[in-house]
Amino acid sequence: MHSLNSMLCLLAIAPSGCHYHRVRLGVDKYAGLRAEVTDVFAASKARYGYRRIKVELKTGVSEKVIRRIMAEDGLVAHASGRRRYGSYEGETTPAPGNLVNRDFTAEHPNEKWLTDVTEIKASDGKVYLSPMIDCHDGKIVAYTAEFNPNAGLTNRMLEKAVAALPEGARPLVHSDRGCHYRWPDGWGSWNVSA
Structure with missing residues (x-):
């Protein structure tokens, strides 16, 4: 050779x-x-x-x-379609008029509250946080955290927030109307404006 x-x-x-x-x-x-x-x-x-x-x-x-x-050779890898967390599952009822109208300020405490469920990636999995925020000072009034986003997560947070309210206060609560706020065992029993 x-x-x-x-x-x-x-x-x-x-x-x-x-x-x-x-x-x-x-x-x-x-x-x-x-x-x-x-x-x-x-x-x-x-x-x-x-x-x-x-x-x-x-x-x-x-x-x-x-x-x-x-x-x-035209070999193109297809990325897996990772599904990101989203609470939208379609409208079940028409939304009332937009009472907040993107004005997220308040002159007095407990006048307007904001809430949403946030996904947080942690080393041992995902955690879902549901806070209630006062528009007056940005203070977190109440919050809950769990490994699953469900109506129980938001209900417990609302119970904590209502327990912290002073006598006679009736804040306007604004949410994104995600499914955990609209489930039958969710906020429907609370008669809260979303």
């Missing part, structure tokens, strides 16, 4: 000429790798990108080569 360089010297061919003719003949030096990349990509159900495919193949080929092979 002779090396390529010794064969080129023996035949008196320049290395550049050899490479030129190789390209013209369509010799693919990554033909074997191309097949492996396609197999791993198919096995991943089109989810793996070039970095993950490189890890799976455990070859000394650079990510750049794998990226080029994938581009040439």
Whole structure:
């Protein structure tokens, strides 16, 4: 077996000429790798990108080569459609007139309250926070936190907020009318304007 360089010297061919003719003949030096990349990509159900495919193949080929092979073969990874948290499940009842009209200020305490459910990513999963905020000073009147967003989360928060109200105060409560505020066991029994 002779090396390529010794064969080129023996035949008196320049290395550049050899490479030129190789390209013209369509010799693919990554033909074997191309097949492996396609197999791993198919096995991943089109989810793996070039970095993950490189890890799976455990070859000394650079990510750049794998990226080029994938581009040439039209292998495009599809990102999983991660569903973000959203409380909207369609309108069940028409909303009353917008009483707040995007004016989130108040001259006196306990005049206007705002609430919403927020998803917080933590190291051990997701936590859902439901605060009640006074528009007068931005103070949190009451809050609850749980691992699931449900009517119980918002109901307990509202119970805490109502318990903190001074005698005779009747704040206007504004929410985004998410499903946890509109469930039958939700705020409907509270007769609160959303």
